Structures are given as C-alpha cells and as structure tokens.
Amino acid sequence: MRRRSARELIRVPDAADLSGSAVRSHVWADSTTWDAYVQGASDGSIMHLWAWKDVIERSCGHRAPFLAAAEGDEIRGVLPLVVIRSRLLGRRVVSLPFLDHAGLCTSGDRRAEGILLQAAKDLADDERAVLELRQFGERDLDLARSLDKVTMQIDIGDGAEALWKRLPSNRRGQVRKAQRNGLTASIEGSEAIPEFYRVLSTNMRDLGSPEHGVTFFRLLMDALEERARIISVRTSAGETIGAGIMLRDRDRVSLPWSSSLRSSFRLGPNQILYWEAMCHAIAWGAGVFDFGRSSRGSGTFESKREWGTEPVQLAWYHYPETAAASYEDVQRFAWMTKVWQRLPVPMANAIGSRIRKSIPN
DSSP: OOOOOOOOOOSSSGGOOTTTTEEEEEEOHHHHHHHHHHHHSSOOOOGGGGGHHHHHHHHHBBOOOOEEETTTTEEEEEOEEEEEEETTTTTEEESSSTSSOOOOOTTTOHHHHHHHHHHHHHHHHHHHHHEEEESSSOOOSSSEEEEOOEEEEETTOOHHHHHHHSSSSHHHHHHHHHHHOOOOEEEEOGGHHHHHHHHHHHHHHTTTTOOOHHHHHHHHHHHHGGGGGEEEEEEOOOOEEEEEEEEEEEEEEEEEEEEGGGGGGGOOOHHHHHHHHHHHHTTTTEEEEEHHHHEEEEEHHHHTTTTOOOOEOOOOOOSSSSSOOOOHHHHHTTTTTHHOOOOOOOOHHHHHHHHHHTTTO
16 A cells, blocks of 8 residues: 655646745645644634644544645745535535634635635535635635624633623623522643533523534544633533633633533523633633634624624635525524424434534634
8 A cells, every 4th residue: 555645746846836936735644744834824814733633533424635835845834724525505615614614724825825716716616516615714725705793702811800890790690690699610631521511402402503423522532632621611510511622722722612401591500601711811821711602793793892802803714606695504504493493402402413513614
C-alpha cells in the first residue's frame, strides 16, 4: 500500500496555481504541521484545528479534505472543508459545518487565499455541491455572502468584580435569585458528558430540533483535551439541570453548546450557567467571552444582548451566487418542529443523530 505523504495534490492543481506561483493547493495529511501553522496564524482559531477533521469524519462519516496552500513543505494558508451529501439539503462543501466559523486562514496572505478559494470552488464543482465558507468577520472575497449571523461577545479582561458591576441590574438580580434557589455550577471534564447530553438532548427535543449523537461530543472532548471543559449547573439536591461545553481559544472562551431543562427555568439555571462560565473564563486567563451564534433580531440575540454583549459579524460566503445559505434551506423544514417535539427523548436521540449530521448549521 502506498504510504500517504503529508501533502497530496487535489485533482485539478493547475486551476489552483495562480500566475505561475510556486504556491500550490494540497489536500494535507499531516496534523502536526497543520496545527503548528494554525496556532501561529493571526487569523487561526480553535475552529481550524485538525481535531475537527477527526471528530467529524469519525462521528458523522463525512469526508473532510483539509486544504493547504504550500510552497514546498511550508504552509502558507489553510482551509478546512467537509463534504456533506444530504438527501434533505443536497450536497455542500462547508468550512466548517456545526461550528460558527472556520473558513480561510492565511494570516493575510492574499496569494494563498486566492489559491485556496479556487481549489475550494473546484472541489465544489467536482462534487456538484454548494460551497459555504463561514468567516469570522468580513473578507474581500469574490463570493455571494450572508450577514445575518453574528456572534455575541463581552469583554471580561478587567476581572469578575468589574464585570459584575457592568452587568445590567436585572441580570445581577436574576443571578442572585438563582443562587438563592440553591443552584451551583462546577467545571468538569469528559466524565460529565452523560449528564450534559441528557440535558442538551432533552432541551433540543423540546425545541423541535434533532441533535448530534453523544459520540460527537465524546470525540470532541477527547480531541480538544485541555481546551474543552463542561460546565454543569445543579440543584441543592444534586440534579443537573443545565450544562454547556466551553472552548478555550487563545484569549477567548466560547460556549457553543449549552442548554437548561425547561422544567427548571423558574430556578434560573441559565443565569448561573452564563455567569459562572464567564467567571471561569476569567480564571482561565481569557479577555473575551463568546456567547455563541445568533441571527440578528432573534430571541436569542436579544437575550444575549441583555448581558451587555456586542454583536461581532460572521460572514457566510457561498458559491455559486444563486445558491441559498444552508440555514435558509433548513427553514424549509420548520414544519417538522411540532412533530419532533412529540417524540420521546430516546427516540428523538436515535433518529436525530442520523439527521443532524446532514444539517450543516
């Protein structure tokens, strides 16, 4: 069997080679050099790490060609991609599905950016698929774009005491009320996955939305190691009623997955979850806390803004220009929400994990 090299040319390398440049696009195969580049890149993030390739391929079964623009063995830029072949939404090539952003990572190298973008278009054409790049902030790309999505962030660099004083008075009151109700929060590792998943899957069923299987989150926690932690909210009796996964990314901590049991909303689990998550992020040395993605004007957007957050633009680019963004396609199936809400949680989990892997959002 031929040994796989650290880089392999994609099927149409000439189309990805601009103006005779020695920089070419490759499907990369070496995780060490990939992660070393991402961690040193000015626009690199935890969303660009090789770990996501392993998590998505193993839990969802998708092919994940991670593209690098390289001059010889030296990486000049990267673009992680996942190919999704969905009966519901058709074929898509996404960077990256299930996450708020990933997209092009080039440290401002326009030549590498152009090469990677052309290679991604070629891959989408080969797959007869829609290309979707999810970028943190806007870029000057020759692609159609959607600016509906933002991520909600708050500066926490001045410490917990200063942050508490800056919170709107109604939020401080809600946190105090949750504390009086006996709720506490703790930071844990992979051992907390069963309770995290019980809360998440129950809440997502109540919302009428399929969720990943527990394997996705087990692989995620194992792959990201010290960068990932679970925050659990418990009652005085020890019942877990809220939980979330926190990701540490340089001076930023994000909370991309979090839920509380609707039956316990009167106790205020979300208030304790967010407040204690920010306090832990401060102890972690972070300067920014990211509440996660929202659509402008939505209920979650307004709720997060009540914590004093500010929206930061996420630009989702797609090709061809006539294609719809993936979240717009998903809206066509909104009628399924009421059906899903009637399913028992075990049934929703069993069916939902098969559906969720084909939905890029």
